[in-house]
Structure formats: C-alpha cells, structure tokens
Amino acid sequence: MxxxxxxxxxxxxxxxxxxxxxxxxxxxxxxxxxxxxxxxxxxxxxxxxxxxxxxxxxxxxxxxxxxxxxxxxxxxxxxxxxxxxxxxxxxxxxxxxxxxxxxxxxxxxxxxxxxxxxxxxxxxxxxxxxxxxxxxxxxxxxxxxxxxxxxxxxxxxxxEEISLPDSETKLGSTAIRQLVSSGAVERATDLLGRLYALAGTVVHGAARGRGLGFPTANVRSTGLLPAPGVYACFLGLLGESEDGGRCELEHWPAVANLGSNPTFDPDSGALHLEVHALDVQLGERLYDREVEVAFVARLRDEQRFDGPEALRAAIAKDIQDARPLLAAADHLRHPAPVRAAPGAQPPPKNPNAPEDAP
CATH class of the missing domain: 3.40.50.620 (HUPs)
Structure with a gap:
C-alpha cells in the first residue's frame, strides 16, 4: 500500500x-x-x-x-x-x-x-x-x-446509509464510541467488522499481578477506554514492517482489567489498564513498547475482594471464562479484504485525466 x-x-x-x-x-x-x-x-x-x-x-x-x-x-x-x-x-x-x-x-x-x-x-x-x-x-x-x-x-x-439488521443503532463513529464507552465491545465489533482495539505504551506498574502469579502489562493510552471491568482480549506487539509501515509483530490471547484496583487501593479512583497474556512469559520485553489491546467481550464488573487469595481465584475463573471466547474471536482481530460491490460499473474513461503515478 x-x-x-x-x-x-x-x-x-x-x-x-x-x-x-x-x-x-x-x-x-x-x-x-x-x-x-x-x-x-x-x-x-x-x-x-x-x-x-x-x-x-x-x-x-x-x-x-x-x-x-x-x-x-x-x-x-x-x-x-x-x-x-x-x-x-x-x-x-x-x-x-x-x-x-x-x-x-x-x-x-x-x-x-x-x-x-x-x-x-x-x-x-x-x-x-x-x-x-x-x-x-x-x-x-x-x-x-x-x-x-x-x-x-x-x-x-x-x-447511502447502511441499515443494520435487528438494530435501531445508526452505523457511525458516534454510535461505536457510545458502545465502547458503555462496555458493549461485542456490539462495537458488529459495527466495526473487527475487534475494537486500543493502542498504547507499556509502562512500569506496581507489579501486583506478578505477585499474584498473573503478571500484567500496564498499558497507558490516550485512546477511548471502554467501561471499567474485566475483558477477554488480545494483546498485540506493534512494530515496523519491512516496507516501513506499522504492523503487528506478535499477539497473545489475554484478559484485561480496566479499573482502579479497589482491592489494594480503594481510594485511588485512577483508572489503569492491566493486561495478562495467557500461556506465555513475556518478562520485561514489552516495557516502553507500543502495543494494541483488542477487546473481545466484557466478562464482569471490577470488584473489590477481601484479599489476594480471593482475587487470585477470581482471575483464574476470568481466564477460564475467556478462553472459549478468545478461540471463537481470533478471526476478528483483522477485517476481511474488501471486494467490489456487485453490479457496480466503472465510470467511462476520461481522456483528459493524468496518467497514474509510478
């Protein structure tokens, strides 16, 4: 391209x-x-x-x-x-x-x-x-x-305006923003034709996830955040392609918590996006790297637990619940190539138009 x-x-x-x-x-x-x-x-x-x-x-x-x-x-x-x-x-x-x-x-x-x-x-x-x-x-x-x-x-x-089946939602960027902001990322997928993905940079955090046995990438982003909660998602590492464009170098199934860590810091109120990649040990390789979090489904609200053990058990269940959703959604990480609209005819050749650039 x-x-x-x-x-x-x-x-x-x-x-x-x-x-x-x-x-x-x-x-x-x-x-x-x-x-x-x-x-x-x-x-x-x-x-x-x-x-x-x-x-x-x-x-x-x-x-x-x-x-x-x-x-x-x-x-x-x-x-x-x-x-x-x-x-x-x-x-x-x-x-x-x-x-x-x-x-x-x-x-x-x-x-x-x-x-x-x-x-x-x-x-x-x-x-x-x-x-x-x-x-x-x-x-x-x-x-x-x-x-x-x-x-x-x-x-x-x-x-012309596209009518969505079984929906009164008007297809457009405004509707998608509203869906994402409310946490309805699955419905946003229907309008996007792919998963809603948030780009950001991995920064150092408090390392609480590592202490629980579920190390996380702490993603800082200026993009549109979904509603706080726990999500099934994909974590992708972004980089440069051979032709100089931006591309996804690797990706992993993951679960993410977007919230204020009420179990450990109930008075903070500041939102953090923490993503745990499944079945892989990423160590410190993602720090200061650009990543993308592609949201599949909202699993539950963020909760305050009595202590680390209860939180650890909840995360394990989140992962169990996320696996079948992730397996079914892998093909939605990227949109399908667009083919020509059926029945459309090319315009007549314009003899005065400039030649195509090399």
Whole structure:
C-alpha cells in the first residue's frame, strides 16, 4: 500500500510537480474522516473497488474538529497508525493524508474540489458517504460535489446509509464510541467488522499481578477506554514492517482489567489498564513498547475482594471464562479484504485525466 502523507506541507500551497502526490485515473478515491474504518467506511471502499483498478482512502489530519472545535472533538477510535494497518488489511492501494488547517476550513466548496480532487489527486472517480459535507461552513453536499467533479470529467458515487439488521443503532463513529464507552465491545465489533482495539505504551506498574502469579502489562493510552471491568482480549506487539509501515509483530490471547484496583487501593479512583497474556512469559520485553489491546467481550464488573487469595481465584475463573471466547474471536482481530460491490460499473474513461503515478 502506498502511504501518501502530505501533512508536512501547507494544504493550500500550489500543487507541486511531485508524481507521488497524484493518484491518477487508475484510482477511485474514497473521501472522508474514516475514524474507525467501520462497516460504513468499508462500504465506500467496496464501491470504489468496482469503479477503478485501484482504491485510495483520502482523509485529513488533524481532524477538522481538532482545529475548529477542539473542546468538542470526540476521542479517536483509532490512531493514524491503526488506520493505516486497517487500510492494509482491507486491501486499500493508497492512503492519502492531507493537511487540514484554518485556510482549508475557509475554502469554498468549488475551491476545495479544484485544489484537492481536480488539481492534486485527479482520480477517475470519487466515492463519499450520503452525509458528506465539504467547504467553508460545510456549504457543499453530494449534489454539488457530483456537479463539480463532472465538469472535470471525474465520476462520483454516493454510498447511502447502511441499515443494520435487528438494530435501531445508526452505523457511525458516534454510535461505536457510545458502545465502547458503555462496555458493549461485542456490539462495537458488529459495527466495526473487527475487534475494537486500543493502542498504547507499556509502562512500569506496581507489579501486583506478578505477585499474584498473573503478571500484567500496564498499558497507558490516550485512546477511548471502554467501561471499567474485566475483558477477554488480545494483546498485540506493534512494530515496523519491512516496507516501513506499522504492523503487528506478535499477539497473545489475554484478559484485561480496566479499573482502579479497589482491592489494594480503594481510594485511588485512577483508572489503569492491566493486561495478562495467557500461556506465555513475556518478562520485561514489552516495557516502553507500543502495543494494541483488542477487546473481545466484557466478562464482569471490577470488584473489590477481601484479599489476594480471593482475587487470585477470581482471575483464574476470568481466564477460564475467556478462553472459549478468545478461540471463537481470533478471526476478528483483522477485517476481511474488501471486494467490489456487485453490479457496480466503472465510470467511462476520461481522456483528459493524468496518467497514474509510478
């Protein structure tokens, strides 16, 4: 997968003669925020796959809300590195990250389309969701986008809202955040098409788990935490792949406690995420390393026990309860590659489109 990170240069600078910054007519570009890469986002990729030989996901960093309304910006469902890995799993051919700033926020809809979609990227088709808005004050919608692109010989497609079977939940990042925050990680899996995973760094802790016979990795993260409790999960060690991208190097079935350690420190109130990997002795190899905790199911509330022996017995039961859930969920750690939407037809060839970048 090509990673086109254009965040280092001013977003409104004139396009440079850098072929790596262009997609070209062999690409259909999916445009959006893509926080979580959930089933709705995957539907855009599926539609784009039917419209061109290659698919690009195009998004902005920082997020518009981070610049325009930082006090109201919601927590991320994934880090940029996690988004990159999910795009690879989905079979996306290019991930293009553009810089968002107040100058971009002030662009008119026409200027936005001209700058990014026509002059800079020039794909053969653009795919967006039904609620896509663009331009200053979100003045542009899907009808305006289609008209502006058509004038440049670029096709467009809109993916309509996806109805979830047996649910009144609206598919979207907001709903997934609510599910995760409430501890309903299994339902979040249904909307994501994979397990909800939290990235963080392993730090030194009080080593109480080691004393109980269940050593834990203490994970510090700025991501969206689920509700306090005990979870069946997978612990993954992250690193760099041969092509320079981020990847999972190893993973282990695990159980995690997210809470304030009421048995030992009832007055603390501070939340800690402690993860015990099953059937492996990791020692100190994870300290200061980046890891990912993929949540399978919430097993129980966090509890205060009478002492270490009662806590040790509860952890042993948690592990017993987690094993069948983990065995059944291993295939959900990564999303399945996205295939073309049935019945979709590629757009007519645009003779004026630029050639694809090498």
């Amino acid at each position: 090509r990673l086109l990170d254009l965040t280092a240069r001013p977003a409104t600078a004139a396009p440079q003669s850098d072929p790596r910054a262009l997609l070209g007519e062999t690409y259909a570009a999916c445009l959006g925020a893509f926080d979580g890469m959930h089933l709705g986002h995957q539907a855009l990729v599926r539609q784009a796959r039917a419209l061109a030989p290659k698919v690009a996901v195009v998004t902005f960093e920082p997020r518009p809300t981070d610049i325009l309304a930082p006090d109201r910006a919601p927590p991320r469902l994934q880090t940029p590195g996690q988004r990159e890995r999910v795009c690879r799993d989905l079979g996306v051919d290019a991930l293009t990250v553009l810089r968002f700033d107040r100058e971009v926020a002030g662009l008119s809809p026409q200027a936005f389309v001209d700058r990014f979609l026509i002059d800079l990227l020039a794909p053969s088709a653009v795919v967006v969701g039904y609620d896509f808005r663009f331009g200053a004050r979100r003045a542009g919608g899907t009808p305006e986008l289609a008209q502006m692109l058509a004038s440049a010989g670029i096709a467009s497609a809109v993916v």
